[in-house]
Amino acid sequence: MKTYKLTLLLFLLAAFFFSCQKERSFENDAFPSDGQLQADASLICQGNIVSGVYKADTALNTSHFVDVSVQVNTPGVYSIYTDTVNGYFFRAQGTFSASGVQTVRLAGSGKPLAAGSNVFTVFYDSTNCFFNVIVTGPGGGGSAVFTLNGSPGNCTGADVQGAYVAGTAVTVSNKVTLQVNVTTTGTYTVTTAVVNGVTFSGSGNFTATGPQTVVLAASGTPTAAGSFNVPVTIGTSSCQFPLTVTGAGSAAVYTFNGAPGNCTNAVINGSYYAGTALTAVNTVVLNVNVTTIGTWNITTTTTTGMTFSGSGSFTATGAQTITLTGSGTPVAAGTFNIAVTTGSSTCSFSITCQPADYFPRTANSNWSYEWDDDPDDTTYVTAITPTISALGNTYNIFMSTDDISQGMDSAGYYRRSGGDYFQYINLADYLLFDNDQWVENVFLKDNQASGFSWTTSGYSGTISGTPVTIRIKFTILQKDVSVVVNGTSYANTIVVEEKYEAFNGTAWVDATAAYGTYRSYYSRNIGLIKLEGFDPSGMPAFQLEMRRYQVF
Template identity: 35%
Template structure:
């Protein structure tokens, strides 16, 4: 009896506790279970209420590895739900797709690291000036799992950065996180980075230099200098800058930017600490996409209504070109395959990739046919499409050869012909100008000096000097004159020497106005037997001068010419080497932008 009584009491106590517990924690009504509610939602199996509105519900929390270790029973586990603590998101098993899905998006949260060394703040930051689309964090990341990302950067100076998106590929990539707000103080701010909710520590920190409001200054664009070498496909570096002179009227910050042309741009910012004339540096960025000359527009933020834009040109290195030489291969350099004329072409002082090179150019590939190639050999060589052909003493093309050269010119080839044979010149001109009435004649002899025209022309006035109104000199033989031309050419010099009273008619030097053809009537135009390019001692032969001591830079021969017509022997100056260097500079440009290999 005693035992039964005790058992009854225990059962009664348990029933009472269950009733109390049930009243407080749950109610079952119409098949629905409620926790902390006496009226569970009839459409739910379980209705959970936070009694004090300060608690939530926790479901199983698993890492992604633990989640993937679950052995799925596909029919029965459709909709199985866990909280993925690796990506901080609810996941569920989808029978239809036979995979785990994330409620944060189909891809879920990305996994990536931030490369602090390649992360920087872009744009200019000025006290009191709202940030614009030019103000952003340029962030390099390495993505190991595709998915969604959120990146923020905060400062304590009135502005911040925020960006969100989706990585669709793994690997290294760069994203832009836009800025917003208004800097409040002039100072250097460290940016606190966060990636998908996790703090990113950068040492040193990504920093922003907030400038004072802009000062007043004027730019001296005509004196701006582009520094460094620019090459297609090569990213600009610290040597690629623009030195810009300015005159500061009132102190303050400056921000100077340029447009982007063919992939490159420049910018510079800072604070003026003194007034007056001074230089500032604009740093380049980007990679040139073409060899075209780039007209860069510079824009400043100067206050006070002063001019705020101007232009500067950026020259890009031209790739290497092939040159076919025809003529004697001797120390005199008749065809520029040998001698000082070849040294002039190959000198990086003249044609090179250094910052000081006169023509920014990768150099030449030289080939030669010698002095007497067969017509078949000439045709084969021209069909290979050399960029430039240089003809010198004593090559004598027949009518067939001249036709091949004319065809090459009509296909945008370039020919520089320096010849002093009447038959050769006549064959060339009749073929090139398609005029059988053109004739040639012998002119004056060794030491003759011819006046150059004042025409504004890239060969008379080129990167190696302005020789308009000056002279060129005949070598040891006899000048050839052309007669019968009526149009289609630009005359450089006529048949009458300045140091002769014997009347001569015709033309002794010219450029075709539609084809890439330059001619002077002297096969020894480039003659100089001194390997060092110094002036040869004679006043009547070897007019070419390009001293090795100056990097084979072309200079005039200061004492030249035979006596006559009031001139003493050696009393004139001739510019053969400068003319030739300008011819080559012109030919390189034509080959790059309008040559046989640009078609």
């Protein structure tokens, strides 16, 4: 813990929810994604496809993986992993660049210790689901005997998944599911011939006879557009399934859900403030119905300074989602309808732009700060959904931590009314009074010019048994200026000086000589970006600087 001789330095730190313990730098300057694993009512992972033959005492390799489906609500970095069972596990890390349903491949690692049925739990965000892996004995249990449905003609019930575009490499979403009839259980490995630059392969273990399915993952890059037949052979059984490859510029055919009215169940992400440029977190997710797979490209007309656009490819027909990213700067506060069109299908979604806010309190907004230029001494702060009521007002709750693995602690209560920003504080924490005394004061005003000052009421109590009466004086030193913090320039920043005054029995006197001064920097629609403390001589005592932020 850093130690400062100035007692009132601790008061300010308590007020602004920061502590200064050494800790691991955990946020890596990247935004975490948000979403849910897709699972059925029994929490079995939807879309899970287990690949590879698992044998006791045999290390896993690149052929051992499992695919899971994830509903991504907010793009960003992700870590999806399983527990370790019987000596092995599955894991994937990466970045979701768009919202919607995504397929993630978890690579296997380790070595199964014994034969048997292993149930794995998959973890992502705050969700989990389950899948099962069968491990055979060291000898492998023998090869399965099975036939392909439809042999020797077209593969009956073949389900080709994913979009195949000439010149574009296939992904984990590209696969085919085949129907088979198993007469002898055991392991299997199937690989097709290369057709038009693409091959399909898969391996696994049949644990029961009768009708089963085999999933073959695609690899390669389609070389040309057209319709092709892909032959599959296992033993003396063979069949073929169709593969359609579109040209690089083939456009999809789809309609918007809700057209021609409001876009049904549109999801608006990010915060929108008049006068603040949109960023990558300002997106809208729209529901569509696809009748022909292919590429899509949409740009809305500019409305009140905002435009939404996006492009991509549909990998399947039916219900799908698209994500459009906002750009531009809202020119006014209010609610605005934005029309989006594809072909003859049009629907509208609404964007509500808030007035400028220099201390956002929206749920899940979060900030990371660095102490005294030490990258390993950081504090993470977030606003949570619950609120508290006190003094006839409702306050947003902030939480903070110096080590995310140790959980969060309460970090302050805040509200706004017009251009005034209020904090609800306990003077026992804020001023180290001997007894609890909860009060409210204004710590920021965004509707006053540079040079404007205001004071709190006088607070009377005792500190270590000594009676005191103290008040806080705030002064706007600068209004809507640009400030550089950690190499980033933040426009529209208000700089507020905080000083203390003591009542000597007849008048209020400046207490800077005893307690020093403090400066807080608030950037429009971002929040606190910098905090400085100065000793009584005016020399810097500490500084706190923002590293990253995410405002919703």
